[in-house]
Amino acid sequence: MNALTGTAGLIRLILRRDRFLLPLWILWLGAIPAGFTSATAELYPTAADQGKYAATIGANPTFLALYGPMYDPGLGGIVVQRASLIAVVIALIAALTVIRHTRAEEEAGRRELLGATRMGRAAPLAAALAVTMTACVVVGALAAAGMASQDLPAAGSIAFGLQLALAGVVFAAVAGLAAQLTIGAAAARGLSLAVLGAAFVVRMAADSADGLTWLGWASPLGWVQRSRPYEAERWWTFALGAALALALAWAAARMTARRDLGAGLLPDRLGPADASRGLRGPFSLAWRLHRRSLAGWLAGFAALGAVYGGFGGSVGDLIADNPELGDVFARLGGEAGLIDAYFSSAMGIMGLIACGYAVSATLRLRAEESSLHLEPVMATPTGRLRWAAAHLTMAAAGSAAILAAGGLAAGLVHGLSAGGSGESVRVLGIALAQIPAVWVLGSVGTILFGALPLLMLVGAALDLDPVLLDLSPFAHVPKLGAGFTAAPLTTLTAAAFVLTAVGLAAFRRRDLSFG
Numbered sequence: 001m002n003a004l005t006g007t008a009g010l011i012r013l014i015l016r017r018d019r020f021l022l023p024l025w026i027l028w029l030g031a032i033p034a035g036f037t038s039a040t041a042e043l044y045p046t047a048a049d050q051g052k053y054a055a056t057i058g059a060n061p062t063f064l065a066l067y068g069p070m071y072d073p074g075l076g077g078i079v080v081q082r083a084s085l086i087a088v089v090i091a092l093i094a095a096l097t098v099i100r101h102t103r104a105e106e107e108a109g110r111r112e113l114l115g116a117t118r119m120g121r122a123a124p125l126a127a128a129l130a131v132t133m134t135a136c137v138v139v140g141a142l143a144a145a146g147m148a149s150q151d152l153p154a155a156g157s158i159a160f161g162l163q164l165a166l167a168g169v170v171f172a173a174v175a176g177l178a179a180q181l182t183i184g185a186a187a188a189r190g191l192s193l194a195v196l197g198a199a200f201v202v203r204m205a206a207d208s209a210d211g212l213t214w215l216g217w218a219s220p221l222g223w224v225q226r227s228r229p230y231e232a233e234r235w236w237t238f239a240l241g242a243a244l245a246l247a248l249a250w251a252a253a254r255m256t257a258r259r260d261l262g263a264g265l266l267p268d269r270l271g272p273a274d275a276s277r278g279l280r281g282p283f284s285l286a287w288r289l290h291r292r293s294l295a296g297w298l299a300g301f302a303a304l305g306a307v308y309g310g311f312g313g314s315v316g317d318l319i320a321d322n323p324e325l326g327d328v329f330a331r332l333g334g335e336a337g338l339i340d341a342y343f344s345s346a347m348g349i350m351g352l353i354a355c356g357y358a359v360s361a362t363l364r365l366r367a368e369e370s371s372l373h374l375e376p377v378m379a380t381p382t383g384r385l386r387w388a389a390a391h392l393t394m395a396a397a398g399s400a401a402i403l404a405a406g407g408l409a410a411g412l413v414h415g416l417s418a419g420g421s422g423e424s425v426r427v428l429g430i431a432l433a434q435i436p437a438v439w440v441l442g443s444v445g446t447i448l449f450g451a452l453p454l455l456m457l458v459g460a461a462l463d464l465d466p467v468l469l470d471l472s473p474f475a476h477v478p479k480l481g482a483g484f485t486a487a488p489l490t491t492l493t494a495a496a497f498v499l500t501a502v503g504l505a506a507f508r509r510r511d512l513s514f515g
Helices: 007-017 021-043 047-055 061-067 075-082 084-100 103-108 110-115 123-148 154-181 185-208 213-218 220-225 236-256 282-321 323-333 338-370 374-378 384-418 421-432 435-444 446-462 487-509
Strands: none
Touching: 007 123, 021 075, 021 084, 021 123, 021 154, 047 075, 061 075, 061 084, 061 185, 075 084, 075 154, 084 103, 084 123, 084 154, 084 185, 084 220, 103 110, 103 185, 123 154, 123 236, 154 185, 154 220, 154 236, 185 213, 185 220, 185 282, 213 220, 220 236, 282 338, 282 384, 338 374, 338 384, 338 421, 338 435, 374 384, 384 421, 384 435, 384 487, 435 487
């Protein structure tokens, strides 16, 4: 029996377990570039319109920081620049998928059960990487086919598809390595996301600061963007990414043979023998479990808000040069004012991202239960509703805090450029108005989080049926201005409380499931 014995069977097991989730994110991410292409072609139908966009919006420093450089001033170049964040999303999903089928399986005890069968030491890692990397390649193939179907050059479309696929492949390998280094799934996720965040920050610095273009070669996200789809493609950049992914996967396979099951190669710090006085209740325990993740989200939202705030002052100039873009902002955020419309759109996007924190913090309940951490807590006088309420409080308060941090940063940066503290308060108010919708989505789960908010933002720009848009809680967030009313916020907040109460009532009646 060699180290890869049983890999084929584990691949079938992963495909069986992810038979709904895997096709969902593959089709979703693979179809988005084609939608971007058709929408952009309608917005900028002529070569003159596209060249004007490339010379103004596409060259704006904030756009360069967020989306990267635009090499081709035509339709393909515009779509490649605006769709560059899809590569980050693919990298994120790929990393989480690998950890879910490696370290999370170990924590749940299923890896030990499988180890009793005829299975090689590296088979679980190999199976997780094989499925995830294949899924990333399929996403890239779908994206390339969709771009080529819009009459864009085939070579550029293939390069763009490889760009998306390679981002996912590299960070799947990063997660595979992190799973061997850390003590548990949460630490592996944290390390993988930290590497992804660092790669994105390095890429942003390289594309936004003068004289730091060379820094882009220090980030895998910078490598894939420098493949230059639709403009003298650099095919050799993909070899760099493939070599890095192979090296990381090889290192992870070597490490998996050197560590004990359930342990990591990096030493874990021992804690004190007795809990401190501040760690003897469910709320203090929930705070300790969530505080590191919350700190990362707060820092990320503050940085994102600062970027949005810095861009606010130039929105008026951009829209003055392009009335069609003004129509899009008006549909996304209302007609009360273009600046308000821009910040309504930007804070709406931050609200969608904040749903990720709310959902993940809520799902910590299930993680604590399945990993047997709930069992010793239930052996104390702590009731299950009090324990659940502590984690839900962190989900609700944490999502509100990160939105406030993002809105405050955006307001301060915009207020400094606009010369008034009133602007800061207005932007902060727009951010805080997203909180009830985030609470609703945090209550109903990941499906509404993944599908309906996206439908809201994309659909508003594409003039979809209002009935479809109304399915999203974000469609009911009121716009600032003369017609502002707090009634929708009250309704959304009440809906979030009702949904949470229903969930707690069901949790109180069911048996606990361990393992």
